[in-house]
Amino acid sequence: MYISEQLLNPDEHRLRLSTQLGVQNVVLDNRGTELVSATGGVSEWDAAKLRDYRQWVEGFGLKLDVFALDVGSILLDSLTDIEGAKKQRAMLAQNIQKAADAGITCLKYNVQMVGITRTGLKPGRGGAQNSGFVYAEYSAADDQKHSYWGVGYPSNQEEGGSTSAMLCGQKMAREVPPVTEKAGWDAIEFLVEGLVPAADKAGVRLACHPHDPAYPVGGLNGIEHVVGSADGIRKFLALSPSKNHGLNFCQGTVAEMFKEPGKAMIPVIEEFAATGRIFMVHFRNIRGGYLDFQEVFPDEGDVDMFEAIKAYQRGGYTGPLCPDHVPVSEIDEGRERFMSFALGYTRGLLQAAGVWSTARKN
Template identity: 75%
Template structure:
């Protein structure tokens, strides 16, 4: 295992910082740039050049974001459009391989990552959280994660970035039942995984965040909101290229006893985990806050040992760190999470990279 970072369209200075923090591998989200040609198809030469540019900082791209846009919602309302979008996604999977990439991550959220407010933590830091009893459309719009952004303490969250990834407010989408949600996800898996097999690309899917109550929220079910849902998803294909972006925080949000639930999920799904969002929460099912990794209800040291026992050998990325006006770009808090994770890895016997000093 090794530490890594998820970066959204990082400039050179940000990649230099990652390298200086000891990061060797990164996960890149590059939506909304000139890598995408008209029609949504990636430019293979630009993508290859981008990979080489990242590598010039001593970093390797572990995974690259595959934006599936509104394909799942469209499948439920306009199947012909969804099938056209699937053709573009399949082209991009092959282009990724041709550009020298080995894995892609994607997200099956049909609505924003629902949050209802902020809670105050140590030193006045703000934790993003979800509490079903506090849910309202206004809180959803203000505090949920939209697109590639983060929730904020402004009047509107990051709703302006929804156009980048097809997410909409839950009250603005058609009903998504358990049956129709699975039907849409099965369609996507059946379209993408054979293309990934041909290209030799691994596909890592992020679970639904957060787990919704039984019966859904605003008529939308989150079928990948439990271990049972993840088990059914993994069983959709026996391909070794079909797997999970295992968001440890999201899995913790599924349970009233997050620690034991996370350990159980690691033990079951490790062979299909292609990357980990190594984050922590306080609370649990339907009432939680996203906190620093050292203060949550999941024992992160034991989580490291569980990954180790299960044979996971991939990337661990910080994710959803708290908010503070002292760290507007979250670089300090990400650095703290990286150092904390590196310390846990060393305590578990993973040797750090040996630095060679230049004269």
């Protein structure tokens, strides 16, 4: 295992900072740009541009571990416009091959149909604020204001419903038809059936992020989060036996699925690590649990992060750990210092667990 930093559209300054922090591996997302586009849009990739982009990043002494595959609104579209969704799926399959041609071996994607739901910011240490979801306090207005939309953060409150959100196919639940449990699985199966064969042909691993957060039984605003439980993740993995069909295992998101994540998470981590289907980890912590939690610094949550490292070890996981969703503060608007803290904390845990010397060879 080793630290890896997840970055959105980094410039030279940001990549140099990563290397100075001791980062050697990165997970990149460039949604909303034309850096790798074939046509000037942001959906269809150009393999040569993608290769040039990878080589530019790796020119800083970094290895590109994972690149984001934006599936857009295909899941919702598959429920309302199947022919249009089939065209999108074909293009995504082509992008998987182009990624392989560009030397990229792993792509992550997200099956959110609506924004990553949050209900507000809670007071954190030293005046920082923690993004949270409290089902009992839910309102559509708070959802619009505080949820993670598109490629933004909760601190970017103006992004709700913006172009950035549309790039990722995320909308308010009231703007889309109801998504029953059956419809949710139908949409995900439609995507998996189209993308996994392309991934097998190209030799590219696909890392899926579970639904964030877990919704109450019966859903929220008519939307079911079917990959919002450990059983849902198990069912998702069972959709295909392919070794390329796996997870962006968001530890914080999975923790949100349990009333007592401090007790539940260690065996769950070991279970999924042992499947060999975790391709990257969002290494973050929460305080609270199912339907009532807040995202906190990694050292102050309910999950013992050192025990989590050891659980990944026991399960045989050797891939990247990416800090994710740190708190918000006007003192650190870009959250570079908060992420730096999380990176250093994670590196320290790896050293304590005796795996950092191995990490430096990856």
